[in-house]
Amino acid sequence: xxxxxxxxxxxxxxxxxxxxxxxxxxxxxxxxxxxxxxxxxxxxxxxxxxxxxxxxxxxxxxxxxxxxxxxxxxxxxxxxxxxxxxxxxxxxxxxxxxxxxxxxxxxxxxxxxxxxxxxxxxxxxxxxxxxxxxxxxxxxxxxxxxxxxxxxxxxxxxxxxxxxxxxxxxxxxxxxxxxxxxxxxxxxxxxxxxxxxxxxxxxxxxxxxxxxxxxxxxxxxxxxxxxxxxxxxxxxxxxxxxxxxxxxxxxxxxxxxxxxxxxxxxxxxxxxxxxxxxxxxxxxxxxxxxxxxxxxxxxxxxxxxxxxxxxxxxxxxxxxxxxxxxxxxxxxxxxxxxxxxxxxxxxxxxxxxxxxxxxxxxxxxxxxxxxxxxxxxxxxxxxxxxxxxxxxxxxxxxxxxxxxxxxxxxxxxxxxxxxxxxxxxxxxxxxxxxxxx
Amino acid sequence: xxxxxxxxxxxxxxxxxxxxxxxxxxxxxxxxxxxxxxxxxxxxxxxxxxxxxxxxxxxxxxxxxxxxxxxxxxxxxxxxxxxxxxxxxxxxxxxxxxxxxxxxxxxxxxxxxxxxxxxxxxxxxxxxxxxxxxxxxxxxxxxxxxxxxxxxxxxxxxxxxxxxxxxxxxxxxxxxxxxxxxxxxxxxxxxxxxxxxxxxxxxxxxxxxxxxxxxxxxxxxxxxxxxxxxxxxxxxxxxxxxxxxxxxxxxxxxxxxxxxxxxxxxxxxxxxxxxxxxxxxxxxxxxxxxxxxxxxxxxxxxxxxxxxxxxxxxxxxxxxxxxxxxxxxxxxxxxxxxxxxxxxxxxxxxxxxxxxxxxxxxxxxxx
Numbered sequence: 001x002x003x004x005x006x007x008x009x010x011x012x013x014x015x016x017x018x019x020x021x022x023x024x025x026x027x028x029x030x031x032x033x034x035x036x037x038x039x040x041x042x043x044x045x046x047x048x049x050x051x052x053x054x055x056x057x058x059x060x061x062x063x064x065x066x067x068x069x070x071x072x073x074x075x076x077x078x079x080x081x082x083x084x085x086x087x088x089x090x091x092x093x094x095x096x097x098x099x100x101x102x103x104x105x106x107x108x109x110x111x112x113x114x115x116x117x118x119x120x121x122x123x124x125x126x127x128x129x130x131x132x133x134x135x136x137x138x139x140x141x142x143x144x145x146x147x148x149x150x151x152x153x154x155x156x157x158x159x160x161x162x163x164x165x166x167x168x169x170x171x172x173x174x175x176x177x178x179x180x181x182x183x184x185x186x187x188x189x190x191x192x193x194x195x196x197x198x199x200x201x202x203x204x205x206x207x208x209x210x211x212x213x214x215x216x217x218x219x220x221x222x223x224x225x226x227x228x229x230x231x232x233x234x235x236x237x238x239x240x241x242x243x244x245x246x247x248x249x250x251x252x253x254x255x256x257x258x259x260x261x262x263x264x265x266x267x268x269x270x271x272x273x274x275x276x277x278x279x280x281x282x283x284x285x286x287x288x289x290x291x292x293x294x295x296x297x298x299x300x301x302x303x304x305x306x307x308x309x310x311x312x313x314x315x316x317x318x319x320x321x322x323x324x325x326x327x328x329x330x331x332x333x334x335x336x337x338x339x340x341x342x343x344x345x346x347x348x349x350x351x352x353x354x355x356x357x358x359x360x361x362x363x364x365x366x367x368x369x370x371x372x373x374x375x376x377x378x379x380x381x382x383x384x385x386x387x388x389x390x391x392x393x394x395x396x397x398x399x400x401x402x403x404x405x406x407x408x409x410x411x412x413x414x415x416x417x418x419x420x421x422x423x424x425x426x427x428x429x430x431x432x433x434x435x436x437x
Numbered sequence: 438x439x440x441x442x443x444x445x446x447x448x449x450x451x452x453x454x455x456x457x458x459x460x461x462x463x464x465x466x467x468x469x470x471x472x473x474x475x476x477x478x479x480x481x482x483x484x485x486x487x488x489x490x491x492x493x494x495x496x497x498x499x500x501x502x503x504x505x506x507x508x509x510x511x512x513x514x515x516x517x518x519x520x521x522x523x524x525x526x527x528x529x530x531x532x533x534x535x536x537x538x539x540x541x542x543x544x545x546x547x548x549x550x551x552x553x554x555x556x557x558x559x560x561x562x563x564x565x566x567x568x569x570x571x572x573x574x575x576x577x578x579x580x581x582x583x584x585x586x587x588x589x590x591x592x593x594x595x596x597x598x599x600x601x602x603x604x605x606x607x608x609x610x611x612x613x614x615x616x617x618x619x620x621x622x623x624x625x626x627x628x629x630x631x632x633x634x635x636x637x638x639x640x641x642x643x644x645x646x647x648x649x650x651x652x653x654x655x656x657x658x659x660x661x662x663x664x665x666x667x668x669x670x671x672x673x674x675x676x677x678x679x680x681x682x683x684x685x686x687x688x689x690x691x692x693x694x695x696x697x698x699x700x701x702x703x704x705x706x707x708x709x710x711x712x713x714x715x716x717x718x719x720x721x722x723x724x725x726x727x728x729x730x731x732x733x734x735x736x737x738x739x740x741x742x743x744x745x746x747x748x749x750x751x752x753x754x755x756x757x758x759x760x761x762x763x764x765x766x767x768x769x770x771x772x773x774x775x776x777x778x779x780x781x782x783x784x785x786x787x788x789x790x791x792x793x794x795x796x797x798x799x800x801x802x803x804x
Contacts, residue, residue: 068631
């Protein structure tokens with residue numbers, strides 16, 4: 001029996017030698033306790049070295065890997081912030097319920113590139129924080145705030161803007177410029193989200209900080225200028241809201257503030273817009289003289305600037321105020337100019353409105369022909385645009401004017417009651433022409 | 438207490454093995470008659486550690502089941518045995534933990550081994566309920582210095598946790614904590630950091646970012662970073678730990694002072710808090726003496742820590758220590774001229790001093 005065994009040993013073995021593996025069985029038993037998972041053997045006996053890190057990368061969730069990586073380097077503030085944000089995201093998703101569109105978006109935990117971006121920037125920010133370099137912290141947080149622009153992420157962006165503001169407030173060496181910029185960012189975010197009061201607060205702080213400071217932003221305008229512009233926008237929106245809820249006094253107060261700021265900023269465009277709104281507010285209150293004053297101011301500015309859209313708006317407003325005043329001729333003049341402007345601007349809606357108003361003024365005054373002219377124009381425009389509401393309105397007005405024009409002759413015919421006249425009335429009723437006589 | 442037992446006179450096939458070492462047994466406990474030992478040393482050790490508390494409870498568990506004719510009776514008996522076993526597991530776990538707290542690892546070993554054995558009998562050799570027992574054994578062995586045994590137990594625990602994918606976060610964080618401590622002791626700092634990081638992650642998931650357990654994790658990480666000489670990380674972590682403890686203790690103190698609710702810290706937390714805060718205080722004082730005296734925020738931290746310690750001892754009921762720390766804190770705060778902390782410290786001191794005299798004289802430690 002030993003001869004075949006000897007022979008076998010001299011040839012190269014076909015199969016792997018299982019006897020030798022028995023020798024190291026003791027070794028393997030001892031090793032397996034401690035390295036059970038880190039040395040899996042493949043079929044041909046080669047051991048592949050996979051480290052514990054790689055295994056945990058595969059086994060754990062993405063967010064856990066990122067968190068653990070941050071903690072291992074010692075960045076525990078970044079870890080806390082990331083953990084907190086993930087939790088809040090989940091809660092927001094769950095609170096929305098299946099009706100909320102957030103439910104169908106992938107969770108932040110499942111988006112590895114976003115997690116990695118967060119990790120990178122948060123760790124850089126923490127390093128800078130420990131070194132006391134708050135400018136860099138501010139920059140990193142601002143990058144993160146601008147990175148999150150997807151749906152359902154606006155609160156993330158806002159969170160980072162707030163953090164940026166806090167770090168900007170700790171920057172001591174640049175005279176508060178970063179703080180001002182941070183306030184401006186926050187205010188713009190709030191404006192986008194529609195929270196006008198908060199936006200107003202932050203714009204006011206920005207304005208206060210940037211007064212009299214020679215700072216310029218990327219496009220070459222002074223920061224003070226930007227502050228004024230922002231404030232005016234917020235004020236006009238607030239005033240619009242107040243006008244809609246009929247708090248006229250409040251609206252006027254806000255708008256006067258806005259106007260003074262616009263004047264200070266020395267910007268014609270903003271002044272023109274603010275003047276328009278002031279006039280409107282005064283008009284609503286009933287103070288027509290001041291309204292007209294502001295409207296004419298707005299008109300002048302817009303003509304100078306060549307801003308035809310707002311020019312048209314101004315013309316319309318003046319015409320309306322003149323109309324309510326009773327000065328119809330002037331009103332008509334302005335409406336004609338409005339129509340001209342809208343025609344050149346190809347704004348069909350405005351043109352249609354202008355024609356309708358003029359037509360109605362003329363027909364109210366008794367000048368049915370001219371009135372008809374304009375009303376026909378309005379009808380044509382309504383047809384081309386295809387707006388059913390306008391079409392019907394125009395049809396009604398045209399019909400009314402026709403009828404009113406016909407009325408005197410018709411009534412004389414009926415009162416005369418000669419056979420000739422009656423025959424004419426009957427033929428007219430048969431044929432239903434537009435004109436009578 | 439003990440009756441002699443001759444291995445030769447045991448019934449055929451019945452081997453009586455020692456509780457502790459599993460060698461043939463020569464002694465029998467006369468109180469319960471179901472526990473055997475190889476010699477008196479083992480018997481005494483076991484009695485001291487765990488047997489004095491579980492002696493009578495072992496009798497129904499270890500005697501073979503009586504013959505019941507009805508299935509209902511048999512089920513009832515099984516349910517009773519199961520309840521007894523669960524109670525034994527929890528009691529032995531508690532005992533082992535208590536020994537480990539007091540630092541007596543040698544006495545903790547029999548208790549932990551007993552816990553493991555009962556858990557194995559109840560739940561099977563691969564169940565997740567064995568993990569706490571494994572962790573206790575590992576901790577005891579680390580305390581005694583037998584690191585290879587500890588490593589073995591911990592790897593068993595890890596394997597069991599791996600096999601149960603729906604294992605709770607609480608268990609996982611404990612496991613990672615112990616593994617981190619082991620690697621820390623053996624000197625493998627990277628692995629220690631990884632395990633501590635996992636521990637903090639799971640603890641934050643289970644208990645929240647500001648809980649004491651997470652803070653404990655941060656403190657352990659700080660010790661590793663100190664060995665690696667990364668001082669700024671250490672400072673940052675220590676500050677975080679101090680702040681969390683301060684917050685937690687302030688909340689408890691407020692409840693205690695306003696509503697006189699006797700919700701004090703558990704023994705575990707008190708011990709841990711004491712250790713952590715005294716270590717931090719020593720660190721601060723070392724830094725204060727070594728670095729320049731114009732770094733004010735270090736002094737702020739030491740006032741902070743003294744306040745924490747005062748609150749801790751007053752919650753634990755040891756009034757003299759609380760008063761001592763409170764007065765020291767007040768002195769520090771006045772030196773640094775920080776006004777935020779003066780009011781709370783004053784409030785605490787007045788509250789302690791105005792307590793009824795009977796309480797201030799007896800330093801009872803409430804649990």
